[in-house]
Amino acid sequence: MNAFVTAILGTLIAMHWPAMSAWAVGTLVGINLLTTGFSRLMLGSAARSVAREVRT
Numbered sequence: 001m002n003a004f005v006t007a008i009l010g011t012l013i014a015m016h017w018p019a020m021s022a023w024a025v026g027t028l029v030g031i032n033l034l035t036t037g038f039s040r041l042m043l044g045s046a047a048r049s050v051a052r053e054v055r056t
Contacts (some may be wrong), residue, residue, distance in 0.1 A: 010027050 009031065013024050 005031060 006028070009028050013028075029034075
């Protein structure tokens with residue numbers, strides 16, 4: 001998912017979508033951190049669920 005979001009945003013910047021691309025790097029880093037954090041949160045939730053299944 002992270003690669004998909006990065007590819008879309010990279011394409012938008014390559015097409016000169018933002019008029020002021022100076023803030024684009026900060027936006028990309030912020031969105032990347034959000035998607036990475038969400039992915040890790042879901043991975044941790046799935047691992048916890050698996051651990052509960054193994055214990056019982």
